[in-house]
Amino acid sequence: MNIVNLALANIKRGKSAAFSLFVLIFAAALLLNVGITVMFKMSTFYDDKVEELQDPHLGIMLNKANDKAAYHDYWKNNPDVKAFEMESMILMDAAKFRYGKSDMNSGAALFNSDAKRHFSSLKLIQKLAPVQPDDIYVPYSFKTSGGYKLGDPFTITFQEKSFSYRVAGFFESTMLGTPSMGMMKFLLPDAAYRELSEALGPAAEGISLSAALKDSRQSTKQLMNEFNKRSPDPSLNAIAPTFWETDIETMKSVGTMTINIVSMILVAFAGVIVLVALIVIKFRVTNSIDDGIVHIGALKAIGYTSRQILMSIVMQFMFITLCAGVIGVALSYAVIPAFGGIVSSLTGLLWIHGWDAEANVLSVLIVTILVLAVTLFSASRIRKLHPVAALRGGMMTHNFKRNPVPLEKSRGGLQFMLACKTIMMNGKQNSMIAFIIAAITFASVFSVVLYYNVASNKKAFIHLVGAETSNVMIQAKTASDGKKLIPAIERMDGVAKIAILDFITARIDGQDTYMNISDDFGKLENQTVYEGRFPKYDNEIAVSWAVSKRLGKGIGDTVKVEISQASQTYLITGLSQSISNMGKAAYLTLPGVRQILPDYEGSVINVYLKGMDTTRFIESIRAQHGQQIGNIINVDETIDSQSSIYISAVFAVMVLVLAITVLVVVMILYLVIKTMILKRRREFGILKATGYTTLQLMSQIAMSFIPIVLVGVIIGGVLGCVYTNSMLTLLLSGAGIHNVQFIVKIPLIVMLCIGLIALAYLVSMLVARRIKRISAYGMITE
Amino acid sequence: MPESNISIRVIRFMPNQLLRTEKLCKTFSSGGVQQHVLKNLDISLTEGDFTVIMGSSGSGKSTLLYALSGMDKPTLGEIHFEEQNISRLNNDQLAIFRRNHCGFVFQQVHLLDNMSVLDNVLASGLLVSRNKREIAAKAEQLLAKVGLEETSWRKFPSQLSGGEAQRAGIVRALINSPKIIFADEPTGALNSAASDSVLDIMTAVNRNGQSIVMVTHDMKTALRGNRVLYLRDGVICGDLQLGAFDGELHSARHEKLKAFLADMGW
Structure with missing residues (x-):
């Protein structure tokens, strides 16, 4: 028999194990290819679209x-x-x-x-x-x-x-x-x-x-800055309500940021799946060597070299990997359009995906190399195995060193104690399962927290974007109108507080920045400063983390702010975060900005309502002060409609992550329990002969896995609760986010964890049901 | 002994009858070919008997033993244990029946490798009794009774000799005080001294009223029984009443069995 036939015979011997391995590698290759393709394509997607649509820069x-x-x-x-x-x-x-x-x-x-x-x-x-x-x-x-x-x-x-x-x-x-x-x-x-x-x-x-x-590679942002600097009436540019400018660089960063995060999550998840597949492969190789040790001994005895036997095992897994990898990559083309839908909803641009050979080869190659490495590592002990030892079953006389959970001393029911014994005797395997379950639970918690904050309780998400969550935003027609409006609004029914918050463009130490101006930053709901404080006095400024990093300056340093052709030096009192405008934000008080623009008056008034319907308030203020108002924005409605584009994307990510979590839980438990039943067939036969019912043995098997799943789920759940915000901070750090404070809804996480444990129990019981097919007599007499 | 003399017909349960079969058949199918291993067997076993089943290889001895014990289901016919028809029980009901009424001693012992001797016994005992202290005390008492030293109780089966392991197996079979013990060639894998020791234990247990059904192909072992059934091609063709074993393997008992087996063509 040549090596290829030997490999094929090995696959045939463990058909269902080969199939489940196939599914895992297939899923890993599919996700990896989607992630890599999207990441590759997104780098040129915007530029290609600009060219295709002949859009300006x-x-x-x-x-x-x-x-x-x-x-x-x-x-x-x-x-x-x-x-x-x-x-x-x-x-x-x-x-x-x-x-x-x-x-x-x-x-x-x-x-x-x-x-x-x-x-x-x-x-x-x-x-x-x-x-x-x-x-x-x-x-x-x-x-x-x-x-x-x-x-x-x-x-x-x-x-x-x-x-x-x-x-x-x-x-x-x-x-x-x-x-x-x-x-x-x-x-x-x-x-x-x-x-x-x-x-x-x-x-x-x-x-x-x-x-x-x-x-097209030139910085459009820089050119726009230059224009603002040289244009004859820059102050008009900065604050005129109907002056709007943008450049493709900004649009690209805004449009692709969420997609990049989604594709990063995809690649990270593909990584988790690959990791799961690798652990399962290691487990499978070790088991197949244990099970076929006499077979290996016989092959060695008749003259097969260790290398040949090793190659047959490697070939067996390579064959499965290549088939699953190629099919996974091929079928990823059915999934990419769905991802294209997310891209389209976020960018408003049509995603047409063609063949990407580079990404395809890379995806298959990554999976194949990793599987090869793990297989070689796991199968290396074949070299050390002597034929005689292998023919004797490779077992030492005393394989068991201690008897965990002695029945006469331990507390608990019989099933529980027997399950504990099984847990204690499979330490390595159980650690592996707990680790995988912890990893996927973490990912699930992450996706659920993300979805909850984007779709349900949006405040933290909107704050992350940098927007102020007032209820109504009113733009006065003129500065003097603004002065009159403020006390009038304050007196109106249902108004909890008001705050001025204007945006103008400015340059800080020569860098283009979006300046936020307020009469009192303490009144704002979105407290973006995470270190230090907002400016209080006219010589103080807060800058975003991105600006601070770019300038190499921090709290206590001074910066020169230029608006029009005037400038002033300010002391940095705080660092803030903002995702919009690539994080280039700074904050001055009204008296502070007047150091540069002496006549400056705030024109955008944020109104915070309490016990008052927003629409009714807008109607009322229009009726009373319509003459002085340039524009009114219903912030609640705007937030709802603007966040709708993110909801579908984040929902898709959540569904994908949860689906993969379910797949991994099912696959891992299926493989491990099935292998365990095969390995412990004789033991279960003896137990059945002595009077254990199928249900008792099924429960024993399920109970031996549930604590492991429980530990994994608890570790993953707790880590998810504690580190989801840190993880998001890491993912968004490039966009200027330093401290994400997403709401982690504990009851939701607890429900998710209970669901995972219930799923694991159900799967364990279903897979353990195979034990029903095995008769005590059959196992005793075989 | 001629076939006509075999007492295999039982009409009603006698007061001390423990187990009886009616038209017990077992057929195996392999590759479309049917093999009738047990053919219309009517057997009755009396409480306190040490029944030995003998026969040549392939005669159906083990198949009969496992059918009687509820380990396997008959193809046709009925098996009554006391008042209960166990041939109609499903697998789980049979498991409960086995744990409550039967003990098993196998040729290969079949102790669980990953458990200590004591745990092997308790894993059976705790299935029936919830009183852990009581069952542990009983297990220790039985282990001591079969001559296993205390140092062996917490050893793994692989650390015991064959005889020691089989004695542990007997304790496992006895722990739930079964009505009947089924032994499938219990000395088949043991040396002479270990065999004698195991058989002595079984004899002693039987003297205390324990019913035993044992399959063996060894004449010396068969002498321990008070009744010998001979099976040929799935049919009981001989039933010898040897009388209670008195502790001595004297020649008269030996000769009687020898003649019986010679008659059976053994």
């Missing part, structure tokens, strides 16, 4: 009244700019429309779909024909996470006027396609566009400036 939108020729000249004459385009559009600084299950308050940029343009010419993914006068084309994210389909009615409300349309098509956009950046793009057919433009008048006339760079 930089975009500025402003009211036509504020437009200046110098803005155009700057981009036209910039040597780094390849193409520049100016286009008229309708600019709504705060429009309202349904997105997901609630209304969304967002900026809206409406373009004429029939106009000719260089950038972003209209390419519809899906469309209705023929064109109707009330048609509107909306970003693809409206379909993937906004809950719209072709033909649905769409109503946009601006300045208390509502305009109704029919969704006639979906398009992709790399810059204005998701709610993340606070500005949404829409296109209207020529007639509808003109009609809306006329209805809204000059106040909504806007200008869109777009530019593409010669070298």
Whole structure:
């Protein structure tokens, strides 16, 4: 018999064990390939999309009244700019429309779909024909996470006027396609566009400036900073409500951050599965050597070398690995579109996945090399085995050193004591099971905590993004209006507190930063400072961890803040975290910012309500102070609609993680119990002969595994509760997060843990049921 | 002894009858071929008897023993243990029947390798009694009675000699005070001295009223019984009443058995 036949014979001998190993390696290869492919592809996904859609790298939108020729000249004459385009559009600084299950308050940029343009010419993914006068084309994210389909009615409300349309098509956009950046793009057919433009008048006339760079790898952020620095009236740029700018670098970081986290979780989980498969392989190899030791002795006796026998074992596992790996990778192409759906819901961009040979080969190679290493390591003892010793069964006379849980002394019922004996005698195997269960429980807790905080109790998640969780955000028309509004709002019914929180762009030690300005940071719900404190006095500043790291400065150091052409030095009093704008945030008090802009008055008022319905409050304030209000945002609704795009992604991750957890629990227990029944067949026969019932033996087997599962689940659950936030901090550290405070809902975790233990018990009992098929007589007489 | 003299017909349970079979059949199928191992056996065993089953290899001795003990199910016919028809019990009911009424002594002993001698005995004893202290005391008493030194009680089976292991096996069989002990060639794997020692224990146990059914192919061992059933091709073709063993392997008893076996064509 040659080595190949020997390997095939080994597989045939343990068909079901080979199958379960196949399933584990298959799952590992599948997940690994999805993770690696997505990670590979995501690095170029945005750039490829920009190229495909001919989108600009930089975009500025402003009211036509504020437009200046110098803005155009700057981009036209910039040597780094390849193409520049100016286009008229309708600019709504705060429009309202349904997105997901609630209304969304967002900026809206409406373009004429029939106009000719260089950038972003209209390419519809899906469309209705023929064109109707009330048609509107909306970003693809409206379909993937906004809950719209072709033909649905769409109503946009601006300045208390509502305009109704029919969704006639979906398009992709790399810059204005998701709610993340606070500005949404829409296109209207020529007639509808003109009609809306006329209805809204000059106040909504806007200008869109777009530019593409010669070298797409150049930092668009830097160029935008440069523009802000040189533009003739930068203070206007900084605080004008209808001045909006973005660049592809920022969009890419916002759009891909969640996807990168999801793919990292996938790869980490694939790692767990590979680890489980490797441990199982080690277990299987050791068992197959133990079981076939006489067979090995016979082979050695008739002249097979250790190398040949070793090779047959290696080949057996390599054959399973390669088959499972290749099939896993092939079937991952059925899963990647589902993942593509998540990418689409997060980015509003269509994910089309082609063949990625590099990732495929890498996935198979990683799995194969790891399996090879473990198999060689586990099977190496064959070399030391002498043929005579093997033929004698390889057993020493006294294999048992102690008798754990002596029945006459130990406490507890008979089944319990016998189960304890089994536990104590399989220390290594049980440690392995406990370790695996702990790892998958940790991952499950992680995913459940993530989902709970994104989908159910969103406060911590929204704080992580950097947003303030007030109920209503009111933008005063002018600074003097703001001054009058504050005391008036404070006196209104249901108002618990108010706080000013403005955002302007500034430079700190030459680095572009988003400056948060408040009258009192202590009033904010989102206390982003995790070390030190927020600024209290006019010479103090707090900076984000990302800014601190980039500048190499910490608490107690001073920084130079530039806004327009004025500057001032401030003392850093605290470090904060923020995920938005790549974590580039800083915080000044109102008196602090007045050191640079002496006339500065806060214009955005955050209102916190108590016992008052948000919608009713908005109606009431509009009625009472409508003249002084530029814009009102219902923060509750906005949070609901903006987080809806994350919910489906995190839900998919949770489902995947839980499904894999169930698979691993089932597989591990199936393999271990099945092997145990085979190995202890004679023992169970004797017990049956002496009067043990099948149910008693089944319970004994289940009881010998439940404590192990219990230990694993408790360790994993506790670690999950304690370290999920640390793990998230680690994952998000690149995005400027230093301290995640997600709510760990203990009852939910306890339910999950109880569920896992119940599952383990059920699986143990079901697998142990095989014992029913074995008769006492058969086992005694065989 | 001619076949017509065999007392195998039992109509009703006598007061001291322990076990009886009616038309007991056992058939094995292999590769579509049916092999009738036991054929319409009507046997009755009396309480306190030491019944020996003999026969040539393949005659169905062990099959009969395991069928009588509820370890295996008959293909046809009935087995009555006292008032209970055990042939109708399912596997779990049979397991409960075995633990409550039967003790087993096997040729290969079949002690659990991973448990000490004492634990092997207690693993059976605690199935029936919940009084751990009482059952442990009983186990120790029995172990001492069969001549196993206290130092052996906490040893593993692999650390015992064959004879010691078999004595431990007998204690395991006795721990629940069974109505009947089934022994399948208990001395088959032992040397002469160890065999005598094991048989002495079994004889002593039987003298105390313990019913025993033993399969053997050894004449010296068979002499310990008070009744010998001879099985040939699945049929009881001889039933010899030897009388109670008096402790002496005298020639008259020996000659009687020898003649019986010669008649059976052994």
